[in-house]
Amino acid sequence: MAAEAKLLQREPAGGWRRLVLAAAVVGWLLSLVWLNLTLPERVPTHWSGGGVPDGWSSRTSAVGFALLLPLATVAPMLWISRLVLVWPDGINAPHKEWWLGRPRRLIRFERLLREDLMVIVALTLGLFVAISLIIGYAAHEPGGVVPAWWFPVLVVAYLAVLTAVTVRIYTGSRYRPDDHDRELA
Numbered sequence: 001m002a003a004e005a006k007l008l009q010r011e012p013a014g015g016w017r018r019l020v021l022a023a024a025v026v027g028w029l030l031s032l033v034w035l036n037l038t039l040p041e042r043v044p045t046h047w048s049g050g051g052v053p054d055g056w057s058s059r060t061s062a063v064g065f066a067l068l069l070p071l072a073t074v075a076p077m078l079w080i081s082r083l084v085l086v087w088p089d090g091i092n093a094p095h096k097e098w099w100l101g102r103p104r105r106l107i108r109f110e111r112l113l114r115e116d117l118m119v120i121v122a123l124t125l126g127l128f129v130a131i132s133l134i135i136g137y138a139a140h141e142p143g144g145v146v147p148a149w150w151f152p153v154l155v156v157a158y159l160a161v162l163t164a165v166t167v168r169i170y171t172g173s174r175y176r177p178d179d180h181d182r183e184l185a
Helices: 002-007 015-038 059-073 103-139 150-171
Strands: 042-047 053-058
Touching: 002 103, 015 059, 015 103, 042 059, 042 103, 053 059, 059 103, 103 150
Parallel strands: none
Antiparallel strands: 042 053
């Protein structure tokens, strides 16, 4: 079945999800440019629980880290959906048997998963942009000190939104079988 599905044309991702991902990528690239143009040679890059820096890096290292970490962590997520067509038995999703029942369903499932991963990648890029902004802010503050509440608020907000997205994926109607769709029935 996966072999048949690979021969079918992929469904394009939905517009708003692509727009959200594009906005996150633009924000990330702008944060990289901003960091590169404004950071001093010595930059705080790690803080204690009180917001006092306990780790410093060079500007080159800080910008390199802000570039490479997202590329290494979130960029591969965009291709995970292709595993649906390579290893369909590895799918762990609601109504798995229905989605594996026909090649066209597998193609639709791949698109739905790709769209959800676009949202998760955009959210995670937003986290990296926020961290870059904190680094840029701290680099210009005396002693590199930042408000201690920034990090917990940022992490809790990220985890809350990520949890909401994940719950929607597993409990929403997106992945429910649709036998009324003639293309999938």
